[in-house]
Amino acid sequence: MALFNFNRPSSNNDGLKPIQLIINDETIEVSGADAAGMTVEQLFNKYAADSCDVSRINRYVAQGRIVSGGTPAETGTVYSGAIASESKG
C-alpha cells in the first residue's frame, strides 16, 4: 500500500494561510499546503489555467511590486498576474 498511502485530513486544514491569485477580476484561492514549494508562475499555471490563458501573463505583482515568476510563493500573499498584449479581429 506504499503507493496509495494517503495523508489525511486534507490540505485545507493545515493551518497555513492561503495564497490568492488574481487575474483581472477573477480571484483564485490556493491553500497554503497546496502552494508549498511552488513558484508564483507554477501556481498560476496550475490553479489559474481554468480562468485565463496563463501563457499570456507577462507580469506578476505582489503588494504593488513586480515579482519574477520564479519567485517562491509565500503563504498569505496576494499575487496578481497581468496580461499585457492582445489582438482583435
Place this chain on the structure above:
Amino acid sequence: MTVLRTSTDGCWGIKSNSWGLYLTQVPDPDADTVISQEQLTGFEVHKDVPKIPSELWQRWINLCFEMTRLDSRNLEVSCRLLRNEADPTLYRIAVPEQSVTVASVRVDSFDKAIDIATGEVIEQWPPAGWRPCGSSHSHNTMDSFFSSTDDKYEIGDPGLHIVVGNIDVKDNTYTLAASVTANQRRFLIEPDTVLAPFVYTELTYHSSVLDVIKLPKQITSGFTSYAPRFTTHKSAATQDKLDMSLIAGELAAYNEAVDAIILACTERGLSPEKVLSNLSWDLEVKTYWNSTPLTIDDPFYWSAV
C-alpha cells in the same frame, strides 16, 4: 470502498484487480445537486453590478466614430476597461498603443496607454489601484460579433468584452455585442445590463489617444501591375538597393500565380482589376506587419476576421 475527496481533482476510490491496485474516479456519495444544461452554460449578471457610466462610454463610442470618419477603410480600434480596486463603481477606459488595419488591431504592450478621459499616460500596466476588467473594440461599419481572433484573445482574458459595430456616421447609429469571459468560456449578455442608460454629453475622447493609434499606410495607386513592374513603383534610389534577382525563383512563382488568378477571373466573370486590388490590401497589411515585428513572444501572430 473508501472515497478520497480531493479539492480540485474530484472523488477517487482505490480499486483492486487480480494484478494490483489503482485509483479510479467514483461518484461523490454526498452529491446532492442536479445541474441542468441551461444552468451549466448560462450566465446571470449581478443585478447590482456597477454599470459603466454613459459619460465615459460615450467618449469611447465617439472615438469609434472618429476612426470611421478618419479613413474610408474599415479600420478597427481597441480599448481596455479598468475598475477601481477600492471603489468598484469607478471605471476608466485606456487606449493602448496599437496598430490597426481593416481587419485587426494589434497591441504589443499595454504599458503605453492613454486614459481616454484625461489623456494621462499609463506607463505600467495595470496602473496602481486599478484592475483590468475587460476590453472593447470597434468593427467599424462591419457587424458587431466576436471573431475567431477575438475568441483567441478574449476567452483567456477574463472580463467584459464588447464589440462596437455597424457604425453609421450619417445616422449616428451603431450596434453592440457584449459578453463576459470566464472559466475559458464566453457568455453573451445584453449590453444594457452592464452599460448605464444613455445620457447626452458634450464630453468626448482626449485628443492624445489618436497619437497612439497607428494607421496602415495608404496605397498610393491601384494594383494594376504585378511583379515585373513591382519595382517601377519605387524610386531609383530604392531600386538600387533592391537586388530582385535574389528572389528570382519566388518572383517567377508569384507571376505564375498572378497570371493564374487573372485567367481564373476572366473565365469566371470576375473583374481581375478588382480582385488584384483586393489582394493588394493584403500585401499592404503583410508588408506593414513584417516591418513592425512583435516586441514580445506572442504565440498568436496574425489572423484576420
